[in-house]
Amino acid sequence: MHVVVSKGLDLHIGAVPDMRIAETRQATGAAVLGSDFPGVKFDILTEPGAWIRAGDPVLRDRHRPEVVFTAPASGRVAAVKRGARRALQSIRFSVDDTGEPVRFDIPAAMDKDKTRALMLRSGLWTALRKRPFGHIPDPTAEPRALLVTAIDTEPLAPDPACIIAEFADHFVSGLSALSLICDDPVFLCQAAGAGIPVADTDPVKIVEFSGPHPAGLAGTHIHALCPIGLNGGEVWHIGYQDVISLGHLVNEGTPWLQRIVSFAGTGVEHPRLLRVPVCTAIGEVTAGEFTDDTVRIISGSVLSGYQAIGAEAYLGQRHNQITALLETPALKSHWWDRQGYSTRPVDYPGALIPTTDMERLSPPGILAVPMLRALLVGDVDRARDLGALELIEEDLALLAYACPSASQYGRLLRDVLDQLCKEAA
Amino acid sequence: MQGGGIKPTHQTAGAPHVRSLVSPGWIQLRTLVALAPVMVAAVLNTGYQYLLALHIAGDEAMNGWRYDFIRGLGPDHQYPSVFGMTSAGLVHIVPVLIVAMMAGGICERIFAARRDRPMEKGFMVSAVVFTLLMPPAVSLFHVAFGMIFGIVFGKSVFGGDGKTFLNPALVGAAVVQISFPTAHSNHPLWDGIAGYSGSGIFVDFHESGGGAFVGAGIDWWDAFIGVQQGMLGTTSVLAVLAGGVILVWSRIASWRLMLGHVLGLVLVAAACNSLGDGMLALPWYWHLVLGGFAFGVVFVATDPASSAATDSARWIQGLIVGGLVVMIRVVNPSHPDGVVIALLMGSVLAPLVDYAVIWFNIRQRAGRYG
Numbered sequence: 202m203h204v205v206v207s208k209g210l211d212l213h214i215g216a217v218p219d220m221r222i223a224e225t226r227q228a229t230g231a232a233v234l235g236s237d238f239p240g241v242k243f244d245i246l247t248e249p250g251a252w253i254r255a256g257d258p259v260l261r262d263r264h265r266p267e268v269v270f271t272a273p274a275s276g277r278v279a280a281v282k283r284g285a286r287r288a289l290q291s292i293r294f295s296v297d298d299t300g301e302p303v304r305f306d307i308p309a310a311m312d313k314d315k316t317r318a319l320m321l322r323s324g325l326w327t328a329l330r331k332r333p334f335g336h337i338p339d340p341t342a343e344p345r346a347l348l349v350t351a352i353d354t355e356p357l358a359p360d361p362a363c364i365i366a367e368f369a370d371h372f373v374s375g376l377s378a379l380s381l382i383c384d385d386p387v388f389l390c391q392a393a394g395a396g397i398p399v400a401d402t403d404p405v406k407i408v409e410f411s412g413p414h415p416a417g418l419a420g421t422h423i424h425a426l427c428p429i430g431l432n433g434g435e436v437w438h439i440g441y442q443d444v445i446s447l448g449h450l451v452n453e454g455t456p457w458l459q460r461i462v463s464f465a466g467t468g469v470e471h472p473r474l475l476r477v478p479v480c481t482a483i484g485e486v487t488a489g490e491f492t493d494d495t496v497r498i499i500s501g502s503v504l505s506g507y508q509a510i511g512a513e514a515y516l517g518q519r520h521n522q523i524t525a526l527l528e529t530p531a532l533k534s535h536w537w538d539r540q541g542y543s544t545r546p547v548d549y550p551g552a553l554i555p556t557t558d559m560e561r562l563s564p565p566g567i568l569a570v571p572m573l574r575a576l577l578v579g580d581v582d583r584a585r586d587l588g589a590l591e592l593i594e595e596d597l598a599l600l601a602y603a604c605p606s607a608s609q610y611g612r613l614l615r616d617v618l619d620q621l622c623k624e625a626a
Numbered sequence: 627m628q629g630g631g632i633k634p635t636h637q638t639a640g641a642p643h644v645r646s647l648v649s650p651g652w653i654q655l656r657t658l659v660a661l662a663p664v665m666v667a668a669v670l671n672t673g674y675q676y677l678l679a680l681h682i683a684g685d686e687a688m689n690g691w692r693y694d695f696i697r698g699l700g701p702d703h704q705y706p707s708v709f710g711m712t713s714a715g716l717v718h719i720v721p722v723l724i725v726a727m728m729a730g731g732i733c734e735r736i737f738a739a740r741r742d743r744p745m746e747k748g749f750m751v752s753a754v755v756f757t758l759l760m761p762p763a764v765s766l767f768h769v770a771f772g773m774i775f776g777i778v779f780g781k782s783v784f785g786g787d788g789k790t791f792l793n794p795a796l797v798g799a800a801v802v803q804i805s806f807p808t809a810h811s812n813h814p815l816w817d818g819i820a821g822y823s824g825s826g827i828f829v830d831f832h833e834s835g836g837g838a839f840v841g842a843g844i845d846w847w848d849a850f851i852g853v854q855q856g857m858l859g860t861t862s863v864l865a866v867l868a869g870g871v872i873l874v875w876s877r878i879a880s881w882r883l884m885l886g887h888v889l890g891l892v893l894v895a896a897a898c899n900s901l902g903d904g905m906l907a908l909p910w911y912w913h914l915v916l917g918g919f920a921f922g923v924v925f926v927a928t929d930p931a932s933s934a935a936t937d938s939a940r941w942i943q944g945l946i947v948g949g950l951v952v953m954i955r956v957v958n959p960s961h962p963d964g965v966v967i968a969l970l971m972g973s974v975l976a977p978l979v980d981y982a983v984i985w986f987n988i989r990q991r992a993g994r995y996g
Contacts, residue, residue, distance in 0.1 A: 503643045503644045542644040554653060556653065557881075558646075560936070568984060586988040586992075601642050606788075
């Protein structure tokens with residue numbers, strides 16, 4: 202099956218990274234960030250100063266105690282940071298490589314319950330996300346479909362095909378394990394002609410997507426393959442590096458504790474792929490690589506990532522890239538220039554002006570301007586009726602990029618989703 | 627940032643980390659660039675028409691400060707040169723533009739100060755569009771009145787640039803037309819010369835049918851290029867098209883909306899043709915190039931803030947308003963051109979059409995997902 206995405210925009214920001222896995226970087230810091238898991242209330246299972254091994258549970262979902270979050274590295278718990286209303290901001294670790302990671306028992310014959318239990322125990326369950334809401338799915342729920350996102354169209358993203366080729370065994374094993382956890386089809390979403398390996402015996406449907414960003418977003422895939430509504434059940438999706446991690450777990454007994462990230466952007470001297478520890482301290486693994494002292498370092502892409510400073514100076518759980526942007530000195534534009542961009546926040550918010558760009562950059566099947574207006578005024582019901590449940594923050598990033606009002610539609614959408622989630626409960 | 631206005635909490639530096647350069651100022655700059663060819667055509671044609679009128683009517687028929695000014699510059703009306711046309715055109719346009727800019731700017735400044743917000747610059751585009759919608763011999767008092775009304779009641783009371791539901795320039799032009807009908811719709815365009823009225827071509831057509839064009843001495847290409855009587859900036863369809871290309875290429879104005887207007891006009895004009903003679907028989911290709919239709923569609927109707935905001939609604943709005951222009955022209959002799967009124971109705975209609983499109987989308991979605 203082939204799906205062509207006709208509307209969208211590929212941003213060109215800096216040089217495309219060299220798609221070979223260059224080198225391994227180590228760091229002494231790592232952290233699990235609360236903001237990576239919207240909708241979760243954490244119970245903290247450890248305390249500062251305790252020694253832990255990679256794979257030990259450190260956090261737990263208060264409402265679903267079987268969902269645990271495991272330590273990304275062996276070492277000592279350095280700090281537990283809390284933000285507004287005592288919500289967990291981050292739990293930080295001082296990495297000490299001498300500790301062995303926890304080895305999980307892999308059952309000889311895997312079935313649905315055993316696979317789910319293994320994923321829960323090892324913390325890999327938290328890699329799954331569901332629509333609507335973009336939360337971690339319920340361990341007992343049944344999705345209508347499970348999507349593996351093995352395509353990435355974010356600006357400066359790594360090429361999933363290159364990375365999967367490097368870890369083909371693990372990826373195939375991970376995909377086989379995933380196909381056990383749900384009765385419904387598993388879709389492998391890949392770029393046209395990517396040729397991602399799949400075991401012949403697995404009930405995996407391969408779908409190719411082509412076109413500009415957002416062709417690589419899970420929201421686009423869900424809209425094309427298995428659209429959802431308030432009463433339309435839920436769809437799960439998972440990133441390709443998490444599938445590799447699951448395969449690693451099945452094959453070797455430990456989750457894969459590294460990630461391949463693209464390291465690129467206007468502030469990077471040699472854009473390339475790096476092999477870094479999961480949840481690592483970005484400042485350490487990228488030290489000395491910048492062309493300028495004042496770059497903005499972003500975990501994730503320029504469209505949907507967060508700035509890696511302060512409590513959030515760590516690689517996001519689901520991020521496959523580190524971007525460094527030179528701050529543009531001033532907003533300069535020529536009247537003939539259609540592609541220019543700026544890194545500066547807008548001084549003064551203007552109105553939402555419904556230029557024809559809005560329709561071009563809207564998520565598929567969404568009426569862009571009515572949706573943005575509903576978000577701006579906080580009209581939860583209207584936003585839901587217009588399809589907010591199909592979306593998460595990243596789906597609105599292009600609109601936020603283009604809108605002259607410079608509103609943060611992703612955050613507004615999250616508020617609406619939180620409200621809807623509360624009402625649905 | 628000027629003043630201490632409120633900054634919403636969702637306006638901090640977060641994702642996305644880059645923003646397109648499309649800002650209100652960028653959109654206004656683009657629109658001004660798109661208006662440039664129309665301005666040039668307006669200056670040349672106005673000057674040419676004035677010198678022509680001067681030639682036909684003779685010096686003794688002319689009076690007023692514009693005449694004195696142009697006589698002082700001394701262009702030759704027997705054999706109009708580019709200099710002559712330009713100077714005569716500038717004498718007509720520049721004072722109107724200056725008055726419109728000042729009137730709009732002062733209103734804008736007052737509102738900005740009262741609200742403790744930075745001054746928005748949208749009034750400049752409004753002033754240019756408003757100027758181009760005025761007849762050449764317009765009274766400067768009317769200009770100031772229309773512009774102030776347009777900026778205050780067409781824009782500022784609704785919150786400023788991008789928050790309007792009517793185009794401020796259109797509001798201004800409409801209020802001038804309605805308040806001073808004899809001075810505009812059927813008024814001689816040139817001080818003191820009878821029989822040279824712009825939209826008067828429609829009046830002539832009402833009275834004498836197709837012979838009106840022969841009588842006025844214009845053929846279709848004259849009208850397309852813009853060598854005809856009319857409002858300051860609405861005569862040259864060619865220049866308007868050039869501006870329209872810039873607007874569509876910049877993705878500011880919607881080509882769907884423009885094409886919708888043209889289609890609506892063609893359909894209704896064709897239907898009228900089959901119904902009878904007289905004004906009903908005016909063919910669609912004449913409707914397209916006469917009056918303010920082309921200018922209105924490209925620069926006024928497509929104002930993103932005051933037109934429909936979804937693609938389907940843009941088609942519908944265009945079709946309705948395009949048809950409405952023909953209806954007003956054909957059946958209502960008191961508004962010979964009809965464009966300004968039709969566009970106003972179109973802007974008022976736009977939220978309703980949007981509402982219908984949204985309702986349909988919601989119903990469709992509910993049917994799909996349960």
